[in-house]
Amino acid sequence: MITVExxxxxxxxxxxxxxxxxxxxxxxxxxxxxxxxxLAINTLPFYDDTCIFxxxxxxxxxxxxxxxxxxxxxxxxxxLLNGVCVAxxxxxxxxxxxxxxxxxxxxxxxxxLRFEAVVDTPVVLGSKSFYTPVTPNNCIQKGDSFGVQxxxxxxxxxxxxxxxxxxxxxxxxxNVTPGPDWAILSEGQQTKLLEETxxxxxxxxxxxxxSGTIQTDTNTLxxxxxxxxxxxxxxxxxLLVAMADCQVTGGYLxxxxxxxxxxxxxxxxxxxTTIVFKIQPT
Amino acid sequence: xxxxxxxIQISILCYSIEFxxxxxxxxxLYKAALLNHFPSVLEGTxxxxxxxxxxxxxxxxxxxxKAIESIAFTKASHPVPVKIWEVPICFDTSFTNDLxxxxxxxxxxxxxxxxxxxxxxxxxxxYGFMPGFxxxxxxxxxxHLPRKNNPSATLQGSVSVGGxxxxxxxxxxxxxxxxxxxxxxxxxxxxxxxxxxxAIGDKVRFVAIDLNTHxxxxxxxxxxxxxxxxxxx
Numbered sequence: 001m002i003t004v005e006x007x008x009x010x011x012x013x014x015x016x017x018x019x020x021x022x023x024x025x026x027x028x029x030x031x032x033x034x035x036x037x038x039l040a041i042n043t044l045p046f047y048d049d050t051c052i053f054x055x056x057x058x059x060x061x062x063x064x065x066x067x068x069x070x071x072x073x074x075x076x077x078x079x080l081l082n083g084v085c086v087a088x089x090x091x092x093x094x095x096x097x098x099x100x101x102x103x104x105x106x107x108x109x110x111x112x113l114r115f116e117a118v119v120d121t122p123v124v125l126g127s128k129s130f131y132t133p134v135t136p137n138n139c140i141q142k143g144d145s146f147g148v149q150x151x152x153x154x155x156x157x158x159x160x161x162x163x164x165x166x167x168x169x170x171x172x173x174x175n176v177t178p179g180p181d182w183a184i185l186s187e188g189q190q191t192k193l194l195e196e197t198x199x200x201x202x203x204x205x206x207x208x209x210x211s212g213t214i215q216t217d218t219n220t221l222x223x224x225x226x227x228x229x230x231x232x233x234x235x236x237x238x239l240l241v242a243m244a245d246c247q248v249t250g251g252y253l254x255x256x257x258x259x260x261x262x263x264x265x266x267x268x269x270x271x272x273t274t275i276v277f278k279i280q281p282t
Numbered sequence: 283x284x285x286x287x288x289x290i291q292i293s294i295l296c297y298s299i300e301f302x303x304x305x306x307x308x309x310x311l312y313k314a315a316l317l318n319h320f321p322s323v324l325e326g327t328x329x330x331x332x333x334x335x336x337x338x339x340x341x342x343x344x345x346x347x348k349a350i351e352s353i354a355f356t357k358a359s360h361p362v363p364v365k366i367w368e369v370p371i372c373f374d375t376s377f378t379n380d381l382x383x384x385x386x387x388x389x390x391x392x393x394x395x396x397x398x399x400x401x402x403x404x405x406x407x408x409y410g411f412m413p414g415f416x417x418x419x420x421x422x423x424x425x426h427l428p429r430k431n432n433p434s435a436t437l438q439g440s441v442s443v444g445g446x447x448x449x450x451x452x453x454x455x456x457x458x459x460x461x462x463x464x465x466x467x468x469x470x471x472x473x474x475x476x477x478x479x480x481a482i483g484d485k486v487r488f489v490a491i492d493l494n495t496h497x498x499x500x501x502x503x504x505x506x507x508x509x510x511x512x513x514x515x
Contacts, residue, residue: 022336023327024470024477025409025416124472133453134413134472180290180298223410223417223447225327225334227293249329249410249417257293 008060018127029129032267036074040114046151053113059102069116075108108169108268120147174262179254210239231256372496378461414452414470
């Protein structure tokens with residue numbers, strides 16, 4: 001049993017996402033930083049479940065009734081196991097009746113806590129990823145308890161320690177390819193979009209809003225498919241980057257598409273940070 | 283397939299086929315044929331004028347074009363009878379006053395708008411925006427309404443119009459569309475299949491109900507006793 005003693009700023013449970021339900025209007029969800037998520041999964045590989053705690057800015061304090069192995073990846077943060085600081089990106093064993101606490105992030109904003117256990121939370125439309133109203137809650141709350149089951153199928157041999165170059169976490173240059181509406185922009189607008197620096201004004205699991213100065217008249221567009229990593233230009237000139245919980249359709253100009261590494265990196269950047277786009281030939 | 287479409291690469295794992303005209307009603311057939319042809323598609327979705335294919339491992343652009351050319355679409359006859367759903371709408375002003383704002387309180391114009399709306403048959407084109415938000419086409423030009431300048435709090439069940447589009451809000455949300463009335467039915471459930479009762483391509487007609495009937499249907503839904511009604515065409 002995992003009991004939440006303190007929820008942290010905004011902590012959700014995510015697995016690899018709700019694939020196959022976009023046709024019902026249901027977002028994919030899943031981890032914001034898929035690189036840190038994959039690192040955690042590959043560091044503690046078992047095949048029953050990809051469930052993970054995604055911790056934003058300030059991590060939770062959890063009570064673990066039974067011994068559990070765990071790893072923390074993603075944004076750099078202090079990890080206190082029964083008051084003792086332990087390293088990130090390494091597997092640790094918490095003994096019975098442990099307290100595990102993730103502190104305030106230092107580099108990046110989203111940390112990933114993976115237990116070697118199946119975490120008991122409802123599977124809705126094939127996924128445990130929190131997203132209201134599909135799942136009852138959008139984040140964990142103080143007092144929540146989650147049953148855990150040890151995995152049935154552990155890998156037969158131990159994996160080599162995995163390392164991940166952490167530089168993507170504060171990479172200010174985001175690799176993009178042209179989006180479906182790129183050609184609607186004039187050459188001057190295209191150049192401007194790529195030369196300007198953009199400030200992150202607001203962000204959550206649905207999207208990142210960036211500053212911008214390009215004015216267009218896009219009121220007449222039909223709603224089209226929106227994918228995570230899509231950079232959309234609003235009539236007011238703001239840029240909206242679709243993230244894990246993005247609406248599945250939208251009517252803004254779809255000007256650029258982040259590659260998967262840039263998408264993971266952006267999800268680690270906080271409000272006030274500036275970024276630039278670097279276009280890759282398709 | 284004859285010309286009149288273009289293939290757009292949306293991302294490395296996603297292609298869209300955009301049709302020149304909006305093939306109202308035919309898109310589900312086209313989509314089924316394409317999904318059949320590409321077993322490696324993870325998800326197939328559509329909007330008013332595009333079919334979107336999301337791949338696990340994407341074929342090349344040329345392979346997509348070639349495959350589409352080779353598919354023989356049978357457009358002429360529609361083998362499956364289309365369902366026409368009777369969806370209740372309550373115009374009680376306790377839900378919304380948007381039409382009164384649009385028509386500056388002119389009751390005759392509001393009445394005429396509602397009558398024309400109730401006489402219209404819509405087509406469910408796709409779900410998007412939020413889980414279970416169905417985009418309906420078929421709104422006559424005279425009934426198009428401008429979006430609100432600033433989004434406002436919109437109630438669950440709001441039957442609303444944004445430009446030429448019609449949709450019903452499955453949950454409370456900020457929204458920029460004009461609300462006409464309230465629909466007591468849940469358009470989506472997350473518990474059991476079918477998750478939505480109105481399939482893509484089905485027809486929808488709205489039927490006016492009073493506030494008592496709205497409350498009665500809500501309580502029937504809570505008790506699990508309500509069945510949405512439809513006829514076949």
